[in-house]
Amino acid sequence: MANYLKTVVAPQVPPELYDSFIAAIDKGHIKTMPNRSMPAAPHLTPGALLMGDAFNMCHPLTGGGMTVALSDIVVLQNLLM
Numbered sequence: 001m002a003n004y005l006k007t008v009v010a011p012q013v014p015p016e017l018y019d020s021f022i023a024a025i026d027k028g029h030i031k032t033m034p035n036r037s038m039p040a041a042p043h044l045t046p047g048a049l050l051m052g053d054a055f056n057m058c059h060p061l062t063g064g065g066m067t068v069a070l071s072d073i074v075v076l077q078n079l080l081m
Helices: 002-012 015-026 066-080
Strands: none
Touching: 002 015
């Protein structure tokens, strides 16, 4: 996990937090949480359009999924214009 955090995640961390991020990894301050999938069971509705996986996306660190939902809205808006 530490190697992944240093090689993949650390380059994406803002420069102001980089040193603290690496120090936390070196000290072993790494916590994980299990992720689970809750497969959707959509009800087919004539005229309804489901895009992507916005109703099932959940960010593993923040628990949020609204960014994905709002992104789908922008995609749909651009398709309709």
